[in-house]
Amino acid sequence: MRRYDGGEQDPSRMESVFLDHLPLTAERAAPLIDTIARHARRVVYVSSAFHSEVEKLIEHSGIPWTMLRPGSFAADALAFAAQVRAGVVRWPYGGAGRAVIHEKDVAAVATHVLASAGHGGRRYALSGPETLTQVEQVRVIGEVTGREVRWEEPAPGLARAELLKVWADEAVVDAKLEEWGTFAGSPEVVTNTVRVLTGRPPRTFRQWAQDHADAFR
Numbered sequence: 001m002r003r004y005d006g007g008e009q010d011p012s013r014m015e016s017v018f019l020d021h022l023p024l025t026a027e028r029a030a031p032l033i034d035t036i037a038r039h040a041r042r043v044v045y046v047s048s049a050f051h052s053e054v055e056k057l058i059e060h061s062g063i064p065w066t067m068l069r070p071g072s073f074a075a076d077a078l079a080f081a082a083q084v085r086a087g088v089v090r091w092p093y094g095g096a097g098r099a100v101i102h103e104k105d106v107a108a109v110a111t112h113v114l115a116s117a118g119h120g121g122r123r124y125a126l127s128g129p130e131t132l133t134q135v136e137q138v139r140v141i142g143e144v145t146g147r148e149v150r151w152e153e154p155a156p157g158l159a160r161a162e163l164l165k166v167w168a169d170e171a172v173v174d175a176k177l178e179e180w181g182t183f184a185g186s187p188e189v190v191t192n193t194v195r196v197l198t199g200r201p202p203r204t205f206r207q208w209a210q211d212h213a214d215a216f217r
Contacts (some may be wrong), residue, residue: 015040015041015042016040016041016042016043016044016114017036017040017042017043017044018043018044018045018046018110018114019036019043019044019045019046020045020046021046021047021048021051022045022051022054024054025053026053026054026056026057029053029054029057030057033054033057033058033061034061036061036063037061037062037063040063041063041064042063042064042065042066042120043058043061043063043064043065043066044065044066044068044110044113044114044119045058045065045066045067045068046068046070046106046110047067047068047069048069048070050175055067064120064121065120065121066113066119066120066121066122066123066124067122067123067124068106068109068110068113068124068126069123069124069125069126070101070106070126070127071098071099071100071101071125071126071127071188071189072098072099072100072101072183072188073100073101073103073106074100074101074102074103074128074205074208074209075103075208075212076098076100077100077137077138077141077205077208077209078212078215079091079166080137080138080141080216081215081216084138084141084142084145084147084149084216085147085216085217087147087148087149087150088149088150088151088152089138089149089150089151089152090152090153090154090159090162091134091151091153091154091159092153092154092156092159092163092177092180093134093153093177093180093181093183093184094133094134094135094151094153095133095134095135095184096133096134096180096181096183096184096187097131097132097133097183097184097187097188098131098132098133098134098137098183098187098188099127099128099130099131099187099188099189099190099191100127100128100132100137100205100208101126101127101128101194101202102128102202102203102205102207102208102211104203104211105126105128105194105198105202105203106126108194108198109124109126109193109194109197109198112197112198113197124193124197125189125191125193126191126193126194127188127189127190127191127193127194127202128190128202128203128204128205129190129201129202129203129204130190130204130205131187131188131190132205133187134151134180135151137205137209138151140205140206140209141209141216143206144206144209144210144213144216145209145213145216145217147216147217156177159177160173160174160177163176163177
């Protein structure tokens with residue numbers, strides 16, 4: 001890194017840093033955030049409700065920041081892929097309403113924020129254009145792929161045991177079950193952030209399913 005000895009801006013500093021869902025505890029993330037603060041002029045962080053402590057580190061880092069807060073990712077439906085191919089999806093909280101967002105829309109918003117000014121200290125809640133239950137998502141995937149897919153709702157205890165086999169982390173499984181239970185009673189809110197920032201409507205879940213149809217075939 002070049003030495004800086006005066007002037008309005010340090011020419012050795014990076015313009016921006018983009019961070020995507022740091023899979024770290026706040027303690028482990030702290031050295032990384034400190035390094036970014038020394039070498040960058042701003043940071044854009046794709047965050048979630050599970051990353052509030054890392055957000056606080058960024059907020060107190062001393063550099064301008066922007067938080068992107070997607071709700072549910074459409075790509076979460078990839079967890080259904082093997083079961084869709086088998087014709088039966090057994091998953092808890094089929095009635096959980098989620099305003100899922102296509103990853104391309106998250107990327108479009110991130111690109112806009114990184115390439116333009118006026119986003120410092122802002123938190124942007126991102127969503128797709130509609131709320132679909134998990135049952136409805138599976139129906140759409142079946143229609144796009146030409147498959148007959150049935151939804152079966154397992155008992156809560158059995159669902160937890162099955163998810164533990166997949167994720168092997170009790171805290172993650174319990175957090176997800178709580179989240180889906182919340183969405184069953186209070187569906188995720190649809191926002192207009194993607195349209196406002198990019199100038200076009202967000203992609204639908206059907207478009208996402210068409211883009212990823214091969215994963216379910």
